[in-house]
Amino acid sequence: MNSAFDAAAIRARAEAAITVALEVGRETARSRRVSNPGMLAVENKGLQDFVTVADRKAEQAIRDGLISRFPGDSFMGEESGGLSGGTGTWVVDPIDGTTNYIRGFRHWGISIAFVADDRVEVGVVYDAAEDKVFHAVRGGGAFKDRLAIHAAATTDPANALVILGHSRKTSFDDYLALSRRLHERGMDYRRMGAAAIDLVRVAEGAADLYYERQLNAWDMLAGALIAAEAGATVVMPPVERLLAQGGPVIAHSPGLADEFAFILDIEGLAPVTR
Incomplete structure (x- = not known):
């Protein structure tokens, strides 16, 4: 592991990302519920690439929530851009599945990764359909609302x-x-x-x-x-x-x-x- 981040530092970032993902995810879902789909402000950036006010608001909230806790970290977001830094970088999609979100199809979420030394050390995903948070720390297993999860044993x-x-x-x-x-x-x-x-x-x-x-x-x-x-x-x-x-x-x-x-x-x- 990058010497700048020991196990405690990585765990602290995982816990912060879980908290931020749940808070921002729930607020973003609430905003969609109370909005008239025709009133959502949408800019067409290109094929399959939409930006809503909710996207930008969610990304800013995620940035504020993470960088306020870890001001030395870099931030790379889908909406605001940014570059990976020499120490650690948050890589964020504030609404993954924006078209689904716009149309009211609940298969969307928030994706937050923390990258250090060219490795993904933390992964956190808010699942809007279930209002649950998935997370993993490298080498520590995977969890859904703190309960361990496992890939299927399918062979056929x-x-x-x-x-x-x-x-x-x-x-x-x-x-x-x-x-x-x-x-x-x-x-x-x-x-x-x-x-x-x-x-x-x-x-x-x-x-x-x-x-x-x-x-x-x-x-x-x-x-x-x-x-x-x-x-x-x-x-x-x-x-x-x-x-x-x-x-x-x-x-x-x-x-x-x-x-x-x-x-x-x-x-x-x-x-x-x-």
Whole structure:
């Protein structure tokens, strides 16, 4: 571990992130409940990339809550930007699944990761659908509202449930080809639109695979750590590359490794052991 952060310092950041995620998550959910969807102020930033007043308000609240406690840390947010620092950096998506949030589809959440020395040390995800917080500290297991969670023990592909992500920045033909291959193997699949929540579904054993070809770091880092600490196989590029340009992520039940090896071939990645 980076010498600047001992176990107590990392734990303190995890506890702060849990508190902030729950507070901001509940306030963001309350704001959505009392808002007329037609009255939400929305700016179109591009394909599948919406900003609402709620996004900016949530990110500012998360920043204030974390940096007030740890003023020496850096902050990288989806809305406000920022760069990873030389010590530790918070990497935050204030509303992962913004389109879902806008439309009132409750599959959205808040993603908070803490990165030090090019490793994800803390991952915290607020799940709006259940009003619960998932969290993990590297090497310490994964939890949902403080109760330990584990990836599914599925070994038969006919029993597998898969969640796929897709961005218009990547090939739809490739997405269709992957869907067809999973279908031919007897697997059921979904597309839900919130990577952090999809990853914690793998962590808690509700799904057996999450894969998306191009994500930003703030979408995936927290959920990827939680899934890995829950015993899922998680494969992604190095953290420094993800912080700079994003990339793919694969998280799956360990008993289905052979079924999903072809995705690693597509991405040219190799499994990374914890």
